[in-house]
Amino acid sequence: MRYFIGNWKMFGVPKSVNILNKINSYYSRDKNRNKYRVVITPPYTLIESYSRHFKNKRVTIGAQNCYQKEHFSSNTAAISPYMLKSVGANYTLVGHSDNRGEGDTDPMLKDKVRYAIKNNLKVVFCIGENKIEKKNKKTLSVLKKQLTRVLEKKFDKNKLIIAYEPIWSIGTGKIPLAKELKKTTIYIKKILKEIFKKDSPPVLYGGSVDGSNVEMFKEIKEIDGFLIGGASKTSKKFIDIIKNYYR
Ligand code: PGA
Numbered sequence: 001m002r003y004f005i006g007n008w009k010m011f012g013v014p015k016s017v018n019i020l021n022k023i024n025s026y027y028s029r030d031k032n033r034n035k036y037r038v039v040i041t042p043p044y045t046l047i048e049s050y051s052r053h054f055k056n057k058r059v060t061i062g063a064q065n066c067y068q069k070e071h072f073s074s075n076t077a078a079i080s081p082y083m084l085k086s087v088g089a090n091y092t093l094v095g096h097s098d099n100r101g102e103g104d105t106d107p108m109l110k111d112k113v114r115y116a117i118k119n120n121l122k123v124v125f126c127i128g129e130n131k132i133e134k135k136n137k138k139t140l141s142v143l144k145k146q147l148t149r150v151l152e153k154k155f156d157k158n159k160l161i162i163a164y165e166p167i168w169s170i171g172t173g174k175i176p177l178a179k180e181l182k183k184t185t186i187y188i189k190k191i192l193k194e195i196f197k198k199d200s201p202p203v204l205y206g207g208s209v210d211g212s213n214v215e216m217f218k219e220i221k222e223i224d225g226f227l228i229g230g231a232s233k234t235s236k237k238f239i240d241i242i243k244n245y246y247r
Contacts, residue, residue, distance in 0.1 A: 004036055004226055005228065009229060017049075020040055020059055023239060028057070030242070041061075041064045047061060055088070063084045065096065066094065081121055095126045097128055113151070117156050123159060127163070128166045130167040139184060157201050161224075175207060181223075210241065
């Protein structure tokens with residue numbers, strides 16, 4: 001199974017559902033549709049209405065983040081995994097570099113992953129090195145720490161997806177070299193196998209993925225799909241990624 005996950009970030013109002021309607025109609029007719037899953041993570045404000053709208057359709061709705069407590073608490077503006085599930089979210093991103101940059105720590109991320117899984121959300125756990133770490137050849141050690149400090153064997157592996165997103169690649173148009181990315185993805189899967197003592201959960205790539213560079217990524221069979229930011233906000237760009245992946 002492949003995944004095409006669109007992360008809208010701070011984008012979207014109710015009428016933006018038209019973008020997803022177009023993606024959904026392509027997806028419903030695509031002869032390859034059973035080979036992949038499309039998940040979109042709109043902002044919190046749209047999760048309930050979009051989840052209802054797509055309930056019996058193919059596109060799945062998720063959240064971009066969740067708070068590190070399970071149900072209710074006195075934390076202003078916080079949204080828990082329980083609350084997300086109750087309005088129809090099926091997935092949540094955790095640990096996106098935007099949120100790590102705003103103060104998410106490994107212990108916080110561990111609680112987010114734990115409580116999201118407990119509330120039956122599928123977690124897309126994001127990891128990735130920054131430009132300086134890459135320059136200093138610290139990529140693999142950074143990724144290993146990000147994985148081992150948060151994930152535990154007891155977490156349900158079937159509810160986890162890992163998204164490798166080099167920070168220097170997010171929104172910049174810069175992408176890793178194929179050879180390097182293959183090596184990194186294999187390494188991530190090796191660490192995951194050690195953590196879970198069985199097969200690795202799926203590992204996605206994210207960072208400046210678009211309809212033209214997806215051809216390069218599809219050569220790397222270890223990559224199980226993509227986390228797509230900028231190109232998920234236009235139906236044509238998002239559909240082009242899927243079309244070119246299966247061409
Ligand atoms: P991008 O964002 O595709 O715009 O680089 C990816 C992400 O932040 O998930």
